[in-house]
Amino acid sequence: MWSKILLVILTTMAVTAHAQADKDRVYLKNKSLILGKLVSLDRDSALVRFNSGDHWFETGDIHSINIKGNTGAEVDRGVLDSLNTAGFKKKFDMMLQCGVMAGGGINNRDVYPAMSLTLVYRFKKLLQLGLATGYEQYDDYRNMPVYLYYKGDLFRHFSGAYYYAGAGYSKMWGKPHIEQEVDNIKGGPVLKAGVGFIFASKSKVDFVTTVGWSRQHMEMEYPLYHTWGGEWKTEVSRTMDRLEFKIGICF
Amino acid sequence: MQKEKTKNRIGQTIVAVALLLCFGSILSGCGDNCEVKNSYTYYEPVYTPLSEIRSSVSTLPAHDLEQTGKIYFKDGYLFINEPNEGVHVIDNHDPANPENIAFINIPGSFDIAVRGNILFSDSYIDLVAIDISDIQNAREVGRIENLFPGYNSYGFYADTEMGIVTDWEAVDKIEEYESDCNANYNWGMFYERGIAVDQLANFDVSAALAPTNPGMAGSMARFAVVGDYLYAVDQSDLYPVNVSNSSDLEAEEKVVINWGIETIFPNNNHLFIGAQNGMYIMDISNPAQPAWVSSYEHVTSCDPVVVDGDYAYVTLRSGTECQGFTNQLEVIDISNISSPELLYTYNMHNPHGLGKDGDVLFICDGDDGLKVFDASDIGEIGNRLVAHYKDIKTFDIIPFNNIAMMIGEDGLYQYDYSDINHIVFLSHLQVSGNVE
Known part of the structure; x- marks a missing residue:
């Protein structure tokens, strides 16, 4: 009985925690994860906005990007798609x-x-x-x-x-x-x-x-x-x- | 940025833990299920009603001997029991040319004796008297029902309603059931009726019927006729029956002897009863009430006995049904009937029945064949082998009037021993499926 109650609680927390992740996810090649809002992306660089401010990244350091919601006009879709395709490696x-x-x-x-x-x-x-x-x-x-x-x-x-x-x-x-x-x-x-x-x-x-x-x-x-x-x-x-x-x- | 990474790690970890606990909660449903299959061959008893058995005594045309049991010789005729079936009648007036002339159908016949024109036989649990004055038209003239209540077929006694177990029907049985795999598969198997045997077993139906009756010849008799009385023995008891009036047989009170009774031999107002653990001597001066006189014990073994004068000759043999491991001939002094005394012991191979006529002692020594000894000096029997017929597995013998009638594995052999130093083979009556 208690195990079932505990299960419900933890499952709810898990769903809630995941639901809060409405930010864009930028996966770097060094296996870091950046949570923020992608403002712009081109072949050379990407700008990510955080609560604390903006930060530039080199596109070459980015593994893939998971966009939540709509992309801005400054985001090059072609570069974005290319990054995400190349991000999955066959091996x-x-x-x-x-x-x-x-x-x-x-x-x-x-x-x-x-x-x-x-x-x-x-x-x-x-x-x-x-x-x-x-x-x-x-x-x-x-x-x-x-x-x-x-x-x-x-x-x-x-x-x-x-x-x-x-x-x-x-x-x-x-x-x-x-x-x-x-x-x-x-x-x-x-x-x-x-x-x-x-x-x-x-x-x-x-x-x-x-x-x-x-x-x-x-x-x-x-x-x-x-x-x-x-x-x-x-x-x-x-x-x-x-x-x-x-x-x-x-x- | 670091805080966001940390939050994501926490989220992922919570998801992982939640999944683990989710699966853990269903752990109680993870167990084993077994489907068990038991296979065996089940032999169900087939009953024949007593009324049908009791109306079956009749004379049929002669047919081949398939298996032989007790043999009885009288007035030039050999009566050869076919266990469980009946009696073959052989015209043996010319021992060199015995002729199979008739078959008396007696269901459940394992032992026979003849008195005058009356042949006595058991028929499962009954004793039957059959008039053989007209050998081709023998007919039942008397019966004692339920004289042998101990008769059973693998544990199935006679049932007044269903009858006697006369056959077995093989049924392949498969039991299938589910279990939680904690069952002990070595539990005993319970079934209400019948016998379960391994699928590969060769179940001998004929052996399953009255398996305790050896039914083998001469000295291995279980019937003995003395005067107006027939004495029958089963595994433990002696049954005196007044047969003076064959159509009105009277059973006297039975006498409890001991376990393992096998043979009976009458001599000089006494009965010598062979048992697996010795020999019992009963006084039949009062024929209706045999009285114990003395006993002679030996090691556990099968024990045919013949008596001649002051000596009893006993063969002991090993074998599964005999539970013993001794093979020898014993000569016992019974001059003092109250105190029999072992005199001599002679090693044998696997002696079965024996017979004696005058100084000639015949020993059926199993698969070592027939041995003929000069028994004029009881202390030198072992050194006086006068003839040895090998290559015959011999069971029992009746020596009478210079003709020895011997039952072997493949039939009836007859020899002329009028010249003990020149024994002549006379004839062989083939039997197809003899067993010991």
Whole structure:
């Protein structure tokens, strides 16, 4: 109950905080962010007005500009569009993350480690494709998933949010105590989806955090079980839903 | 400008935290779901009504022997029990050319005995008297119902309404259900009726019927006829039955002996009852009320016995149903019937039934074949093997009037032993599917 109330409060604050950002955003190549009103822009320079006064920037130091509202007559649209287009660079991104997978067990409160390595190519802002792999643990099992990875940027220039989805297959094996109980463990399809946030730094390595949902399917065969009347064979198909919380680096 | 950057960082951080908490709030829904599938073959009992069983005794044309049990010889005829089915009648007046002449259909027949013109057989839980004066038209003349209440087929006793389990129907069963994955899949499987076996198991229906009845020949008898009485034994009890009037059989009070009863052999007003843990000697001076005289115990083993004069000859063999691991012949002095005493022990391979005629001792030594010994000196039996017929898996034997009739894995063998040093093979009656 209290967690839900807290959730509502924080969500409201987040929306409010974001709503206050009605200023133009000037992203510099040194990964700084300038919030102000763009007064003029040409090939050489840009003038940004703050509450405290005006400030000139060299156009060559600007990465991209996000305009809120209408542009003034002194803003060269051609230069503006050119900056924003060039601001998105097509390149490979690699992310290495560690964290936990939560869920399962009694009251779905089990927590086990997880890590992932992702390589994506940024075709467009909303189309970034790649491959991911990793290592994950469950209560009785371990697995190595390999999956296609899709990513799209939300409100992002250097820092910002993104969403992701993945689909693939996991190779699974049992932990030592379960290997004695189960005859055969087979992996299965894995699905992932979630959101993340990249915190841009001045260096080439940014910090990333993600939270998402993971579904892993697997199958097991138990040994023939003997009873007074005979034997029977048990096969189990298991679906495991988890929440993933990870932090890591992006470079 | 710095303040604006700071505000934006704070905003971004709040958004990130809010998303984290949002996902965290739905953590309680993240769990496991299992779909469990249990596969097994389930054998359901098939019942035949008692009324149908009790009206089934009839004489049919002869047909091939598929499996043999008890054999009984009388007046030139061999009566060979086919377990659970009935009795084959073999005209053995010429042992070199035995002729299969008729089949008496007796459902649930595992043991037989003959007195005069009456053949006695069990029929599941009943004792049946059959007039065989006209061998081609044998007919039922008497019956005691429910004499053997202990008869069961894998735990299913006779049911007065449904009848007797006479067959099993295999049903492939699959149980599927969902669970929260915390279930213990090693829970026992519960089912109301029938037997679940592994899908790959070869379930022998014939073995599932009255599996406790060995029904094998001569010395491995479970019926014995003495005078006007028939004595039958099951796993633990002795049933005296007055058979002086075959159409009006009278069951006397049963006598509780012990567990693991297997064989019965009458001699000189006594019954020698072989059990897995020894031999029990009953006095039948009062034939309606057998009285315990003495017992001789040995290690747990299957235990056919024959008696000749002052000595009892007992074979002990290992095997799963016998629970023992001893294979030997024992010679027991019963001159003092109240205190039998072991005299000699001779190692054997896996001895089953045995027979004795005069000084000739026949031992059916399992898959080591038939062994014939000169038993004139009971202390030298082991050193006086006079004949050894290998390559036959032998079960039981009746030596009578110089003709030895032996049941083996693949049929009935007959030998002329009139010259003990020159035993002559006479005939072989093929049986297709004998089991031990």
